[in-house]
Amino acid sequence: MLGERLEQVLKLIVEEYIKNAKPVGSSSICDVLNCSSATVRNDMAELESFGLLEKTHISSGRVPSEKGYRYYVDNLMEPKDMTGEEMLKLQQIFHNNSLQISDVINKSLEIISEMTNYTSVILGNASKENKLKQVEVLPLENNNLIAIVITDKGHVEHKNLFIDASISLDEVKRTTDLINKLLIDTPIDEVSEKLEFEIKPIIGKYVRQHEALYNAFYNVFNDFANRNSMHFVGKTNILNEPEFNNAEKIKSLISKFEDSNIVNSIEEKEDGIHVYIGSENSLDDDVTIIKTRYKIDGEEGTIAIVGPKRMQYDKVVSLLEFLNTNIDK
Amino acid sequence: MLGERLEQVLKLIVEEYIKNAKPVGSSSICDVLNCSSATVRNDMAELESFGLLEKTHISSGRVPSEKGYRYYVDNLMEPKDMTGEEMLKLQQIFHNNSLQISDVINKSLEIISEMTNYTSVILGNASKENKLKQVEVLPLENNNLIAIVITDKGHVEHKNLFIDASISLDEVKRTTDLINKLLIDTPIDEVSEKLEFEIKPIIGKYVRQHEALYNAFYNVFNDFANRNSMHFVGKTNILNEPEFNNAEKIKSLISKFEDSNIVNSIEEKEDGIHVYIGSENSLDDDVTIIKTRYKIDGEEGTIAIVGPKRMQYDKVVSLLEFLNTNIDK
DNA sequence: AGTTGTCACTCGAAAGTTTAGAGTGCTAGA
DNA sequence: TCTAGCACTCTAAACTTTCGAGTGACAACT
Numbered sequence: 001m002l003g004e005r006l007e008q009v010l011k012l013i014v015e016e017y018i019k020n021a022k023p024v025g026s027s028s029i030c031d032v033l034n035c036s037s038a039t040v041r042n043d044m045a046e047l048e049s050f051g052l053l054e055k056t057h058i059s060s061g062r063v064p065s066e067k068g069y070r071y072y073v074d075n076l077m078e079p080k081d082m083t084g085e086e087m088l089k090l091q092q093i094f095h096n097n098s099l100q101i102s103d104v105i106n107k108s109l110e111i112i113s114e115m116t117n118y119t120s121v122i123l124g125n126a127s128k129e130n131k132l133k134q135v136e137v138l139p140l141e142n143n144n145l146i147a148i149v150i151t152d153k154g155h156v157e158h159k160n161l162f163i164d165a166s167i168s169l170d171e172v173k174r175t176t177d178l179i180n181k182l183l184i185d186t187p188i189d190e191v192s193e194k195l196e197f198e199i200k201p202i203i204g205k206y207v208r209q210h211e212a213l214y215n216a217f218y219n220v221f222n223d224f225a226n227r228n229s230m231h232f233v234g235k236t237n238i239l240n241e242p243e244f245n246n247a248e249k250i251k252s253l254i255s256k257f258e259d260s261n262i263v264n265s266i267e268e269k270e271d272g273i274h275v276y277i278g279s280e281n282s283l284d285d286d287v288t289i290i291k292t293r294y295k296i297d298g299e300e301g302t303i304a305i306v307g308p309k310r311m312q313y314d315k316v317v318s319l320l321e322f323l324n325t326n327i328d329k
Numbered sequence: 330m331l332g333e334r335l336e337q338v339l340k341l342i343v344e345e346y347i348k349n350a351k352p353v354g355s356s357s358i359c360d361v362l363n364c365s366s367a368t369v370r371n372d373m374a375e376l377e378s379f380g381l382l383e384k385t386h387i388s389s390g391r392v393p394s395e396k397g398y399r400y401y402v403d404n405l406m407e408p409k410d411m412t413g414e415e416m417l418k419l420q421q422i423f424h425n426n427s428l429q430i431s432d433v434i435n436k437s438l439e440i441i442s443e444m445t446n447y448t449s450v451i452l453g454n455a456s457k458e459n460k461l462k463q464v465e466v467l468p469l470e471n472n473n474l475i476a477i478v479i480t481d482k483g484h485v486e487h488k489n490l491f492i493d494a495s496i497s498l499d500e501v502k503r504t505t506d507l508i509n510k511l512l513i514d515t516p517i518d519e520v521s522e523k524l525e526f527e528i529k530p531i532i533g534k535y536v537r538q539h540e541a542l543y544n545a546f547y548n549v550f551n552d553f554a555n556r557n558s559m560h561f562v563g564k565t566n567i568l569n570e571p572e573f574n575n576a577e578k579i580k581s582l583i584s585k586f587e588d589s590n591i592v593n594s595i596e597e598k599e600d601g602i603h604v605y606i607g608s609e610n611s612l613d614d615d616v617t618i619i620k621t622r623y624k625i626d627g628e629e630g631t632i633a634i635v636g637p638k639r640m641q642y643d644k645v646v647s648l649l650e651f652l653n654t655n656i657d658k
Numbered sequence: 659a660g661t662t663g664t665c666a667c668t669c670g671a672a673a674g675t676t677t678a679g680a681g682t683g684c685t686a687g688a
Numbered sequence: 689t690c691t692a693g694c695a696c697t698c699t700a701a702a703c704t705t706t707c708g709a710g711t712g713a714c715a716a717c718t
Contacts, residue, residue, distance in 0.1 A: 156487040
């Protein structure tokens, strides 16, 4: 635990740097603290020895280190009240009944991205609350089939299948009927399992090529349960931050946005609001990602706000808290 | 029509500049032409007076102007044979039967993007060859319905609908049955029209709230026919070209890639291979876009290769021609 | 013991200078 | 019509200068 003035100094430096993106000198904060710049310099040197501040060169002002941001977020940050206008804009979305429920998240994040000028990512999939409502299989030309899976919350997934010519449509239909009879109302994440232990033994008896058919359905359900939808809002916003003013950094970040591995960097498994500063996230050492899970109607997933390490932590956290508490209604 | 040596000079300058991205000086091409650099200088001055070449400053070498590239593409460019390896890679995709047909285009463009280091865009939608195969409407919770449209080529589109409480499920079912009976096998782009003139009068008779129901279906079909899928391959490739080595250019181009208006800049309406140099395209004055339409099984659309104006025109055109002639098989 | 004023010192960013080399236009002669 | 040669221009890179913001250290003060 740091002394009181040390904390004050750290807090002021972090907030000043967040505002101006320029190293903070001792003189710029000494009047707030009612002490001389020499005193502040001593404190700064101490904070630096703790690894909370860094210098860009020997005679420069100080910049928060990752550890410094972390200390700020954990101990010093105060919630920042939203302005009335900001609240109003979000409330309007929550109370707009004509919106498809699944659009509420998107619209909210458009507003948040606009207000903060950071990039948002929505990573969602059909939630476990979805139950299987219907399976449909239609024959297409030359041994192609299309399988359609529908859940009670209105999620639809389809997949084209190629089935060996030796399987008759009649056999397909029997299998489909069986699934529809036995698996309806099964939570979507349990379907694969039930398919294996309840359906497979039965179709084995009276469908000749049951392995192929079973595999086809298994794949469809599996794809459904694992299918992620990812969606960026304001993808280029973060590029306007001064830390991304050179071509290499921009290219590197944009490449990471395009990479399919990004799912791993974005997904959040635990409830609550989580802040990943710099190397704490697996996307890019130069960014901070603030994440939270959401669940709305039949869909759940992760909301992530991607900004510079020099992010307005207080504002983003407040916005996400507001979103979290209002989304259920 | 230019004189023969003038054309030679222009061709050499364009090709040299495409290769090195550096202004071309007279001495670097005079040995190829067996004449002195002074002669070449005179020719260059003449080409500049025609607006085919430009200088970056008073004593610099020459760079092709847009008009220069245009002249090159229209009159001077020679088809560039693909290497055996390149052909092989593409052939493998065409002959890989385990691929979903709709993936053939994607895979091919992945190869092409990799070979050229440019960015490809695929803009596709369900082709007019798709015929309506089935319409399905399922009731969800509180007055929501989900409507699913399936075509004979295996395209599926679905849409959530909110229907006034006063419409009974029975009425919905009658309408659906009617559509399935009367519109099956109708080409997808004619469905809206038929719906209006053949179905609407009938449902009007025995469905009370027929307007609402009719509108719901009309929207679903309309969305289907107009739904575009757009998909980039190697989105960041073009950023590695030396003309995009500054942050502003990159940001501007990436923003344009994200903008939904990009569809208008990408879509090609006519058959054949078309080259849009710099200001000839509506996307960005600094890029060239080479486009061609494709049609494969139940899907058609535009393939576009986006590169710098200093693009390997011969190579890209050859690749697209190869794709065009081989795609049908 | 903690705080302050002072001063020599460091460094970076911006502006200016120098230099080398690539390339040009022009002109006179083949 | 082409060529050789020359004076000239301009850029890019390297180097220098200057300015000011900021520091660390230390002695003096409370």
